Amino acid sequence: MERIEEAEDIVSLVLAPVSGPVAPHRTGQYVAIAVDLPDGSRQPRQYTISSGPRGDALRVTVKRVRGADGTPDGQVSTWLHEHAQPGTVLDVSQPSGDVILDDSDRPLVLVSAGIGITPIAAILEDLSRRSPGRTVRLFHADRAHDTHALYASLRRQVLAMDDARAQNWYTKDAEDAPTLHPALPGRMDLSEVDLPDGAMVFMCGPLAFMRDARATLMARGVPAELISYEVFGPDLWSHGSGSQAA
Ligand SMILES: Cc1cc2nc3c(=O)[nH]c(=O)nc-3n(C[C@H](O)[C@H](O)[C@H](O)COP(=O)(O)OP(=O)(O)OC[C@H]3O[C@@H](n4cnc5c(N)ncnc54)[C@H](O)[C@@H]3O)c2cc1C
Structure with missing residues (x-):
């Protein structure tokens, strides 16, 4: 995994499979990333694949959700910001989602x-x-x-x-x-x-x-x-x- 600090509270993670080829995706789809939280629960969240189909890896870009007015910080986005580093192995689903780029030539x-x-x-x-x-x-x-x-x-x-x-x-x-x-x-x-x-x-x-x-x-x-x-x-x-x- 490559980690890119994009902006304040926004990080991109470039994910490559531990083995085998990267799962193919259509432009606009997302993956679910599941992480093990400190309270012992396992929580999945969806993240749009922010790169086009590349063949060797896929990129997700995660905004850290900070609590405001007494609400807690977002669990999974905070975990990814604090723990996802090169070498971290993440549980990433197959790409899915119906909002995909059409192949027409319309503007x-x-x-x-x-x-x-x-x-x-x-x-x-x-x-x-x-x-x-x-x-x-x-x-x-x-x-x-x-x-x-x-x-x-x-x-x-x-x-x-x-x-x-x-x-x-x-x-x-x-x-x-x-x-x-x-x-x-x-x-x-x-x-x-x-x-x-x-x-x-x-x-x-x-x-x-x-x-x-x-x-x-x-x-x-x-x-x-x-x-x-x-x-x-x-x-x-x-x-x-x-x-x-x-
Ligand atoms: C199709 C799809 C694509 C997405 N793509 C992206 C993407 O590309 N990039 C991206 O950054 N995000 C994306 N998201 C959003 C992402 O899935 C998560 O929802 C986001 O990261 C927040 O998850 P979290 O676990 O950090 O926050 P959560 O822990 O789920 O918390 C979410 C919010 O609920 C509030 N909250 C939690 N508990 C309480 C409580 N008890 N009382 C009051 N408020 C509470 C938190 O303060 C926070 O504001 C996408 C979502 C979908 C559905």
Whole structure:
């Protein structure tokens, strides 16, 4: 295992099998990682594979969940941050999940916030290798540039594509961020961004964030059936379309 400190409280783990080939996965899928906690319980949690299919390893990117207002720290994310080191053997499930990258050539709009960047990073890595001509617009919101996970690889992949553009919003120090396109301050606002005709939209982030983004996109004429999403927790979003392929 390789461990990469991505940003404050965000670590990537590059996982290779102890023996045999790495299990194949589709871009957008996740694995469950089970760990033995100090209280003796064994707890699994899902983590999106944040790399495209590579053949030799898969990367997950984990945000450390810190307790706030009296709530406890997240159990598994804290364990992984404190204990997962090169040489640690983890119990990792087969990849699964139905939210996968489609193989069409439709333009793609990718909308994310915070650690919701993980499936977006996988999609972009895959596209930059297999379909560098596909039109992609990335819209990402984060606290600040230095909390934006996987930024360096996203930047490389945007530059490797013919028609990919990224716009970031940061609530802190947006004006100083060394992004390709100047970052905007505050919360994401999709009301005036460039939306390629006929684009499919894929979103990942907190529910309230995705509800706002979806409402804005629909007000701009994006049909609901072209908007899909991934929720990092129980899917409490009851608008009917559910998680779908991007
Ligand atoms: C499909 C999918 C993909 C995902 N992909 C990623 C990813 O790529 N990267 C990533 O970082 N995460 C991802 N997640 C989230 C991940 O699975 C975990 O949910 C996350 O890491 C938190 O797990 P934890 O064990 O650290 O926290 P938990 O121990 O499960 O705690 C979760 C929250 O509950 C609160 N809590 C716990 N007990 C109590 C209590 N008694 N009272 C009040 N509050 C309490 C904690 O304070 C914490 O805020 C994904 C989830 C899904 C479903």
